[in-house]
Amino acid sequence: MTHKLAFADDHFHDECGVFGVFGHPEAANLTYLGLYALQHRGQESAGIVSSDGSELYLHRAMGEAEEIFVPGVLAKLPGPLAIGHTRYSTAGDKALLNAQPIMIDCNKGKVALGHNGNLTNAAEWRRKLEHRGSIFQTNSDTEVIVHLIARSQARNLSGALGDALNQVEGAYSLLVLTQDELIAVRDPRGFRPLVLGRLTIPTGGEAWLVASETCAFDLLDAQYVREIEPGEMVRISRSGIESIHFAPEKPRQQCIFEHVYFARPDSIIFGRSVNESREALGRLLAREHPVEADIVVPVPDSGVPAAVGYSLESKIPFRMGLIRNHYIGRTFIEPSQAIRNFGVKLKLNPVRGLIEGQRIILVDDSIVRGTTSRKIVRMVREAGAREVHVRISCPPTISPCYYGVDTPTREELIASSNSPEDICKFLGADSLGYVSLPALRQAVNDTKGNFCTSCYTGVYPTDLVQLEVRESNGNAFDNTTLEKPVPVEHEV
Numbered sequence: 001m002t003h004k005l006a007f008a009d010d011h012f013h014d015e016c017g018v019f020g021v022f023g024h025p026e027a028a029n030l031t032y033l034g035l036y037a038l039q040h041r042g043q044e045s046a047g048i049v050s051s052d053g054s055e056l057y058l059h060r061a062m063g064e065a066e067e068i069f070v071p072g073v074l075a076k077l078p079g080p081l082a083i084g085h086t087r088y089s090t091a092g093d094k095a096l097l098n099a100q101p102i103m104i105d106c107n108k109g110k111v112a113l114g115h116n117g118n119l120t121n122a123a124e125w126r127r128k129l130e131h132r133g134s135i136f137q138t139n140s141d142t143e144v145i146v147h148l149i150a151r152s153q154a155r156n157l158s159g160a161l162g163d164a165l166n167q168v169e170g171a172y173s174l175l176v177l178t179q180d181e182l183i184a185v186r187d188p189r190g191f192r193p194l195v196l197g198r199l200t201i202p203t204g205g206e207a208w209l210v211a212s213e214t215c216a217f218d219l220l221d222a223q224y225v226r227e228i229e230p231g232e233m234v235r236i237s238r239s240g241i242e243s244i245h246f247a248p249e250k251p252r253q254q255c256i257f258e259h260v261y262f263a264r265p266d267s268i269i270f271g272r273s274v275n276e277s278r279e280a281l282g283r284l285l286a287r288e289h290p291v292e293a294d295i296v297v298p299v300p301d302s303g304v305p306a307a308v309g310y311s312l313e314s315k316i317p318f319r320m321g322l323i324r325n326h327y328i329g330r331t332f333i334e335p336s337q338a339i340r341n342f343g344v345k346l347k348l349n350p351v352r353g354l355i356e357g358q359r360i361i362l363v364d365d366s367i368v369r370g371t372t373s374r375k376i377v378r379m380v381r382e383a384g385a386r387e388v389h390v391r392i393s394c395p396p397t398i399s400p401c402y403y404g405v406d407t408p409t410r411e412e413l414i415a416s417s418n419s420p421e422d423i424c425k426f427l428g429a430d431s432l433g434y435v436s437l438p439a440l441r442q443a444v445n446d447t448k449g450n451f452c453t454s455c456y457t458g459v460y461p462t463d464l465v466q467l468e469v470r471e472s473n474g475n476a477f478d479n480t481t482l483e484k485p486v487p488v489e490h491e492v
Contacts, residue, residue, distance in 0.1 A: 041212060047059065110179060113146060118403055121168060193263070262405075281440065297361065298363050321354045360385045399457070
């Protein structure tokens with residue numbers, strides 16, 4: 001699932017993964033392994049804060065977890081408590097100062113915080129806080145929470161955290177670490193996932209784990225216990241586990257794109273198997289957009305489960321007609337002599353023997369700008385395909401996300417101002433079919449309207465964004481450019 005970050009011109013980025021440990025002698029090592037399993041959620045920077053009961057220890061760096069947390073570094077992160085964060089930054093802001101967890105020393109003691117999500121009223125709060133004398137060290141919205149915690153009149157940290165979070169709006173799955181406790185929090189609408197796990201320690205006793213996805217528990221042979229509920233704060237200390245509902249209940253708005261693309265297929269997200277959802281999407285796609293063809297070919301890796309579902313439903317053979325190179329470094333030298341589709345060929349290569357002379361159904365999870373998809377279609381044709389039929393396992397993406405997904409502006413989203421017929425022509429495909437929104441809801445078993453689908457509808461669940469959409473556009477559904485309303489960096 002790390003692959004899509006390579007296709008920066010044509011795919012979404014989720015911004016972060018978080019992982020926490022309470023009560024294990026090797027907390028930092030476990031956190032490193034947790035981040036390793038969550039690496040697909042962010043690859044620009046990573047950090048771990050540990051506690052030995054009296055002091056907090058921090059290490060953050062640019063890069064991936066594997067290259068940052070070498071044995072010598074982990075040895076300097078002692079103690080039985082730790083939280084970690086892996087981050088994807090938006091273009092042009094890859095500074096170490098925005099890496100997380102953020103650590104502060106305030107009137108509530110030393111506190112470290114890692115955040116997955118995006119606050120939609122962060123800019124407003126930042127202006128207010130700066131006016132009152134707060135000095136910001138980063139340009140991430142996460143720091144707003146830290147300043148609000150420090151200003152709270154509450155006597156304890158959980159009270160201060162509740163105060164702070166009841167003043168912000170938007171998406172947040174948070175981990176907070178002090179010298180002797182770990183706190184996990186999910187926003188009242190439950191936009192981003194957060195799960196609780198338990199690990200038996202061989203020497204006796206058990207540790208508690210918190211993660212963005214259950215796949216991180218699998219790596220450690222830990223038991224998935226349950227989701228952190230929307231609007232719930234789970235406080236883990238030597239006294240045990242305490243559940244605090246810090247905010248009134250709001251309608252659920254779980255990010256449906258976690259099931260379409262973000263999460264790893266082997267995770268359970270919002271109580272449902274991601275792989276099951278994606279195969280169901282493929283089956284529904286085959287029912288809604290059947291076509292005569294010879295083989296079904298996924299765009300690896302995230303197109304694979306939907307392509308399997310499409311093949312099973314249509315009875316058209318599934319073939320890995322595109323092979324992905326998993327070993328692309330951070331930089332590469334592009335030959336001065338022009339090579340057609342060089343960037344895509346670096347990541348994907350067609351198997352000519354499978355594709356030549358065939359009618360191909362090409363299955364992918366999404367089209368954003370359309371530029372990469374166009375190159376892939378051209379590459380498949382050049383490999384000898386007779387026909388190329390593109391099938392997408394989500395509806396057309398017409399609106400930016402404000403809740404923790406780094407999407408382009410409305411203007412840059414090809415589906416915001418072009419019909420599927422126009423997009424099909426742009427891609428150079430013989431046909432194009434998107435899964436419908438009702439089918440997407442069916443695939444994730446959303447019978448109660450618990451999922452956020454703003455990116456497909458242009459209708460946003462938070463008042464502030466809806467207001468800003470109208471102010472920007474005059475109409476939430478028109479196709480003019482919609483810039484993100486939060487000028488500070490969208491932290492996750």
